[in-house]
Amino acid sequence: MNDKPVAVITGASRGIGRSVVIALAAEGYDIAAIARSVDSEGMEILGPEVEKCGAQFFPVGLDISCTTCQKEVVANILERYGRIDVLINNAGVAPLQRNDVLEMTEESYERVMNINLKGPVFFAQKIAREMIWLKQQITDYKPVIIFMTSVSAVRSSTNRAEYCISKSGLSMASTVFADRLSLEGILVCEVRPGVIRTDMTAKLKDKYDKLINEGFVPQKRWGLPEDIGKAVASISRGDWNFSTGMVFEISGGLNIHKL
Numbered sequence: 001m002n003d004k005p006v007a008v009i010t011g012a013s014r015g016i017g018r019s020v021v022i023a024l025a026a027e028g029y030d031i032a033a034i035a036r037s038v039d040s041e042g043m044e045i046l047g048p049e050v051e052k053c054g055a056q057f058f059p060v061g062l063d064i065s066c067t068t069c070q071k072e073v074v075a076n077i078l079e080r081y082g083r084i085d086v087l088i089n090n091a092g093v094a095p096l097q098r099n100d101v102l103e104m105t106e107e108s109y110e111r112v113m114n115i116n117l118k119g120p121v122f123f124a125q126k127i128a129r130e131m132i133w134l135k136q137q138i139t140d141y142k143p144v145i146i147f148m149t150s151v152s153a154v155r156s157s158t159n160r161a162e163y164c165i166s167k168s169g170l171s172m173a174s175t176v177f178a179d180r181l182s183l184e185g186i187l188v189c190e191v192r193p194g195v196i197r198t199d200m201t202a203k204l205k206d207k208y209d210k211l212i213n214e215g216f217v218p219q220k221r222w223g224l225p226e227d228i229g230k231a232v233a234s235i236s237r238g239d240w241n242f243s244t245g246m247v248f249e250i251s252g253g254l255n256i257h258k259l
């Protein structure tokens with residue numbers, strides 16, 4: 001069994017997931033980093049960065065929407081490290097095309113829901129079961145599960161309904177898991193990013209630059225992946241141990257209702 005705590009991060013190859021990996025490696029976690037492929041440039045440069053922090057790096061290939069593949073992945077991580085202390089359910093996608101809700105296709109709906117909602121829910125279920133068992137085996141074991149949702153969980157965009165619906169569902173998944181797992185001593189939280197500068201928003205840079213300049217984001221800047229990495233490190237470290245089911249919105253003030 002690994003002496004150090006272990007963090008599993010999905011969508012680790014770039015963007016928010018990558019920053020979470022670095023923040024948790026610096027925090028003293030060994031890392032299991034999940035992306036669809038372990039051979040991408042992102043995964044190849046991530047390994048040495050994690051090791052520079054004195055942490056171990058275990059790259060794992062998994063399409064999170066493949067719920068039948070998840071069991072083997074959990075088993076492989078446990079074989080490598082013997083424990084999982086933190087799960088960051090971060091992998092997610094936008095629709096391939098933005099279409100008005102009246103034109104939304106079933107194909108796009110199913111793709112987004114399988115990756116953003118069904119996959120993370122059943123991955124959390126499998127890891128939660130292992131955490132319940134691990135709690136009996138490890139003294140001073142403080143398991144944490146984090147769901148990466150979005151401000152779109154509670155804000156409508158009529159041209160990407162499937163994304164909003166998936167994140168809204170994931171937000172409730174976080175609440176239900178928090179409720180059930182409070183009985184087991186597992187902390188569950190939702191991290192809800194605002195507009196963050198990553199590949200996901202790169203195509204919309206001009207649109208968001210303009211909106212941010214006009215004050216759409218009260219703190220008047222893009223969110224950075226590091227903003228999310230720091231929040232995740234704080235929750236994982238135990239700074240919020242009496243706050244299960246909490247929603248941490250990291251959005252530069254988009255949560256402020258203005259008149």
Ligand SMILES: NC(=O)c1ccc[n+]([C@@H]2O[C@H](COP(=O)([O-])OP(=O)(O)OC[C@H]3O[C@@H](n4cnc5c(N)ncnc54)[C@H](OP(=O)(O)O)[C@@H]3O)[C@@H](O)[C@H]2O)c1
Pocket residue numbers: 010011012013014015016017034035036037040042062063064065090091092093115148149150151192193194195196197198199200201
């Ligand atoms: N950027 C924002 O403004 C923003 C705002 C709110 C919420 N979020 C949420 O934050 C999370 C990360 O977003 P990001 O901006 O960092 O996105 P990103 O830069 O596009 O990165 C997405 C990550 O998810 C992985 N991924 C995609 N499909 C996957 C699948 N089927 N199975 C496993 N991994 C998969 C990608 O890995 P590979 O492609 O290498 O496999 C990549 O590591 C997402 O859940 C997103 O919805 C983002």
